[in-house]
Amino acid sequence: xxxxxxxxxxxxxxxxxLHFVFALITIIVSFYAFKVxxxxxxxxPKLFGIAFGLFSVSYISQFFLEFLTITQIRVIPIPIxxxxxxxxxxxxxxxxxIVLFTMGLIxxxxxxxxxxxxxxxxxxxxxxxxxxxxxxxxxxLFYILSSFLLLYVLIHYARNYxxxxxxxxxxxxxxxxxxxxxxxxxxxxxxxEVLYVMGHVIEGIAYxxxxxxxxxxxxx
Amino acid sequence: xxxxxxxxxxxxxxxxxxxxxxxVIKPTHILYKSNLSHQMLDEYLAELLTKGLIMESSTKSGKxxxxxxxxxxxxxxxxxxxxFVDSFGLNEA
Numbered sequence: 001x002x003x004x005x006x007x008x009x010x011x012x013x014x015x016x017x018l019h020f021v022f023a024l025i026t027i028i029v030s031f032y033a034f035k036v037x038x039x040x041x042x043x044x045p046k047l048f049g050i051a052f053g054l055f056s057v058s059y060i061s062q063f064f065l066e067f068l069t070i071t072q073i074r075v076i077p078i079p080i081x082x083x084x085x086x087x088x089x090x091x092x093x094x095x096x097x098i099v100l101f102t103m104g105l106i107x108x109x110x111x112x113x114x115x116x117x118x119x120x121x122x123x124x125x126x127x128x129x130x131x132x133x134x135x136x137x138x139x140x141l142f143y144i145l146s147s148f149l150l151l152y153v154l155i156h157y158a159r160n161y162x163x164x165x166x167x168x169x170x171x172x173x174x175x176x177x178x179x180x181x182x183x184x185x186x187x188x189x190x191x192x193e194v195l196y197v198m199g200h201v202i203e204g205i206a207y208x209x210x211x212x213x214x215x216x217x218x219x220x
Numbered sequence: 221x222x223x224x225x226x227x228x229x230x231x232x233x234x235x236x237x238x239x240x241x242x243x244v245i246k247p248t249h250i251l252y253k254s255n256l257s258h259q260m261l262d263e264y265l266a267e268l269l270t271k272g273l274i275m276e277s278s279t280k281s282g283k284x285x286x287x288x289x290x291x292x293x294x295x296x297x298x299x300x301x302x303x304f305v306d307s308f309g310l311n312e313a
Binding site: 029032033035036039040041042044045048111112156157160163164166168169171172213214216217218 | 228231
């Protein structure tokens with residue numbers, strides 16, 4: 001759970017709810033991406049579906065581990081054991097989230113590239129995961145890495161908007177711009193915890209824009 | 221329009237042409253309706269067969285093509301496909 005490192009205590013319950021909502025939105029997007037893939041059999045919807053599926057699992061795991069931490073705190077009477085268990089779920093939660101979310105972002109970035117090769121994909125995954133494994137400040141590196149990957153994804157959506165100036169492509173650009181801004185905001189949250197909250201709120205708005213885009217696309 | 225949109229549109233046009241001929245059509249009619257070269261049409265038909273959208277049958281008068289249930293799905297879901305692809309930037313990079 002991120003709150004051990006950056007998040008203010010009062011935000012913990014809100015954060016848990018946000019992660020649940022993010023998990024729901026991303027799994028719905030993933031479902032429709034695979035539905036489209038099933039009809040067109042092109043790599044882009046498949047990769048998009050995999051990326052959002054990984055995001056969803058990362059949010060679900062974070063949600064459950066946050067939930068476990070909160071409930072464990074209440075049932076364990078021994079403070080030192082309570083603290084140890086809380087710490088265990090904290091660390092497990094953040095690492096599962098980091099690995100799955102990074103893989104999701106790499107899949108999304110890979111989708112935007114012209115290159116289609118398992119070597120390129122595995123290279124990106126290995127570089128990111130090895131860097132994270134050996135980093136002394138894993139969480140900060142995770143947000144820095146996420147911001148760079150989101151920047152590449154953002155360039156793709158900017159180009160998509162330039163090529164198709166339509167409301168739906170603009171919403172796509174806005175959503176990924178917000179995800180990028182939210183991620184950058186969290187990088188600096190060790191200086192001010194308000195930035196952590198702000199990052200999550202911005203992320204929430206981004207997912208609402210993505211959900212709006214999806215609803216408008218699905219609507220007959 | 222991007223290459224991807226063109227492909228989605230062309231596939232839609234081919235499937236729609238088959239549907240309008242009561243679900244069974246000869247390749248020459250598809251060629252006329254889809255406005256493609258012979259080579260391009262062969263490539264698209266091969267792709268549609270591989271993807272399970274259409275079915276090929278041989279008759280005395282030559283080959284005919286008909287829609288599979290997945291082909292009907294494609295036509296019904298075409299708006300969703302195009303809107304989803306555009307909204308989430310899934311055009312071919």
